[in-house]
Amino acid sequence: MRRVYLDHSxxxxxxxxxxxxxxxxxxxxxxxxxxxxxxxxxxxxxxxxARNQVAELxxxxxxxxxxxxxxxxxxxxxxxGTAEALRKKGKHIITSCIEHxxxxxxxxYLEKNGFDLTVIPVDEEGIISVDEVRKAIRPDTILITVMHxxxxxxxxxxxxxxxxLAKEHGIVFxxxxxxxxxxxxxxxxxxxxxLLTVSGHKIYGPKGVxxxxxxxxxxxxxxxxxxxxxxxxxxxxxxxxxxxxFGKACELAGQRMADDAEKQIKLRDKLMNGIVERIExxxxxxxxxxxRLPNNVNVSIRYVEGESLLLSLDMLGIAxxxxxxxxxxxxxxxxxxxxxxxxxxxxHGSLRFSLGRQNTEEDIDYVLEQLPKxxxxxxxxxxxxxQVIHSKKA
Amino acid sequence: xxxxKVMDHFTNPRNVGEMENPDGVGEVGNAKCGDIMxxxxxxxxxxxxxxxxxxxGCGAAVATSSMVTEMVKGKTIDEAMVISNAAVAEALxxxxxxxxxxxNLAADALHKAIGxxxxxxxxxx
Numbered sequence: 275m276r277r278v279y280l281d282h283s284x285x286x287x288x289x290x291x292x293x294x295x296x297x298x299x300x301x302x303x304x305x306x307x308x309x310x311x312x313x314x315x316x317x318x319x320x321x322x323x324a325r326n327q328v329a330e331l332x333x334x335x336x337x338x339x340x341x342x343x344x345x346x347x348x349x350x351x352x353x354x355g356t357a358e359a360l361r362k363k364g365k366h367i368i369t370s371c372i373e374h375x376x377x378x379x380x381x382x383y384l385e386k387n388g389f390d391l392t393v394i395p396v397d398e399e400g401i402i403s404v405d406e407v408r409k410a411i412r413p414d415t416i417l418i419t420v421m422h423x424x425x426x427x428x429x430x431x432x433x434x435x436x437x438x439l440a441k442e443h444g445i446v447f448x449x450x451x452x453x454x455x456x457x458x459x460x461x462x463x464x465x466x467x468x469l470l471t472v473s474g475h476k477i478y479g480p481k482g483v484x485x486x487x488x489x490x491x492x493x494x495x496x497x498x499x500x501x502x503x504x505x506x507x508x509x510x511x512x513x514x515x516x517x518x519x520f521g522k523a524c525e526l527a528g529q530r531m532a533d534d535a536e537k538q539i540k541l542r543d544k545l546m547n548g549i550v551e552r553i554e555x556x557x558x559x560x561x562x563x564x565x566r567l568p569n570n571v572n573v574s575i576r577y578v579e580g581e582s583l584l585l586s587l588d589m590l591g592i593a594x595x596x597x598x599x600x601x602x603x604x605x606x607x608x609x610x611x612x613x614x615x616x617x618x619x620x621x622h623g624s625l626r627f628s629l630g631r632q633n634t635e636e637d638i639d640y641v642l643e644q645l646p647k648x649x650x651x652x653x654x655x656x657x658x659x660x661q662v663i664h665s666k667k668a
Numbered sequence: 669x670x671x672x673k674v675m676d677h678f679t680n681p682r683n684v685g686e687m688e689n690p691d692g693v694g695e696v697g698n699a700k701c702g703d704i705m706x707x708x709x710x711x712x713x714x715x716x717x718x719x720x721x722x723x724x725g726c727g728a729a730v731a732t733s734s735m736v737t738e739m740v741k742g743k744t745i746d747e748a749m750v751i752s753n754a755a756v757a758e759a760l761x762x763x764x765x766x767x768x769x770x771x772n773l774a775a776d777a778l779h780k781a782i783g784x785x786x787x788x789x790x791x792x793x
Contacts, residue, residue, distance in 0.1 A: 577724065578724070579702055579703075579724055579725050579726055579729070580726075581726035581727055582678075582725065582726055582727055582729075582730060585670075585675075585678060585726075585727045589679065598702060598726070599701070599702045599770075607702065617700075618699065618700040618701070618702070619699035619700060619702075622699070622702040654684070655681065655684050655722060655723060655724075655730065656704075656722065656723070656724040657695070657704050657705075657706045657722040657723065657724055658699060658704065658724045659724075660686070660722065
């Protein structure tokens with residue numbers, strides 16, 4: 275059976291070049307970078323090289339990069355670390371309603387512990403309004419945390435403008451860039467970002483490694499205390515194979531970003547337009563064109579439910595994801611789709627396809643051939659579709 | 669996450685469809701929560717002669733609907749009334765914990781359809 279992986283926003287395969295270089299740091303170059311001896315010095319040097327590779331991809335200085343166990347830890351470190359460092363200055367935090375759970379849950383945890391939280395809305399394309407952020411700012415605002423690109427609908431946020439606003443008001447600005455890294459250019463200087471979260475496994479690097487960019491002069495309190503690694507920001511012996519792999523993945527992403535984007539935008543539009551042409555009652559979720567990540571397709575297919583679509587696609591070897599309640603583990607569908615104003619029943623029928631380097635035109639053709647049949651089968655089973663059939667007959 | 673039996677009923681659901689003049693119809697759930705099940709009954713005497721269903725929902729919702737139709741065909745309505753949601757789940761070899769409360773409503777739809785049938789009978793008398 276043909277297998278088509280279209281869930282790269284969940285995770286990516288590790289690039290063979292990345293995997294190969296990681297291997298040597300398991301079996302040959304296993305020294306602890308904190309050790310004085312040659313084994314340690316060898317890995318310490320490699321650690322700093324990886325730090326530089328990450329820094330280069332986002333326009334930072336390498337000393338501003340702190341390695342973590344992944345995007346979630348970096349988000350926690352940024353938000354909790356800033357709140358702790360600035361709690362005497364103020365207690366107000368601003369975020370948006372479409373953030374990843376790693377940000378939203380962390381902010382809500384702070385809210386339960388004495389901080390004030392303003393969650394700003396998005397428009398119907400899933401884009402934050404800079405004006406709303408401006409209106410939310412208070413004299414005691416200490417942190418604004420907004421994602422660069424949304425993981426579900428691919429909407430790219432006006433980070434540079436929000437960054438400018440934060441800078442004018444002397445507010446720390448954190449950006450979760452897990453989904454945008456390696457897909458669209460990031461420059462922490464041009465975007466006026468103080469803290470930036472990145473992760474390895476979304477860019478053909480390994481799982482279990484990420485980083486937080488911390489602008490020089492910005493103070494954060496560590497979450498993990500111990501041996502004082504990572505400039506005392508994140509104790510614990512460094513995950514060397516992971517860090518080396520992440521560094522290499524960043525280097526490759528920098529080289530391939532333009533080509534990847536060009537190719538994936540073509541496939542993205544072919545898939546999105548193809549679905550709309552072949553299936554009735556479909557709504558595209560998120561923006562079209564330049565405000566959308568090159569690899570994201572998100573559609574709501576009316577009168578059918580997302581998990582049923584996923585199961586049916588999976589049986590044909592196609593991997594995608596959905597914002598339906600059944601896949602979120604709660605009774606409500608995706609907070610992102612609801613935040614964009616979708617009603618529950620349309621959010622339940624959402625499908626996300628996220629493209630990657632290995633996807634081909636044939637992959638898209640295969641999906642476009644199979645999906646309409648799946649939808650037809652499920653609709654014939656759906657009581658919600660009855661009214662449509664009956665009105666058509668009439 | 670689903671048993672083979674659930675996947676079998678999801679892939680090849682039994683008794684999908686509508687009925688022209690059903691003796692009883694029962695619907696549970698709503699589009700907001702992501703599951704709607706509708707069951708149609710054809711009853712002769714006290715026996716469920718035929719049963720059809722239509723479901724909007726996840727894999728578990730479709731599979732439990734299909735399963736319950738298979739379980740009640742040919743049964744008396746009294747026998748059908750004692751079939752529980754838990755029994756439907758059990759007949760499928762179990763459901764994931766998260767699905768037990770939200771998508772396991774097929775027996776409720778069946779009982780509603782029988783209730784509808786009984787209401788109609790009473791009105792006739």
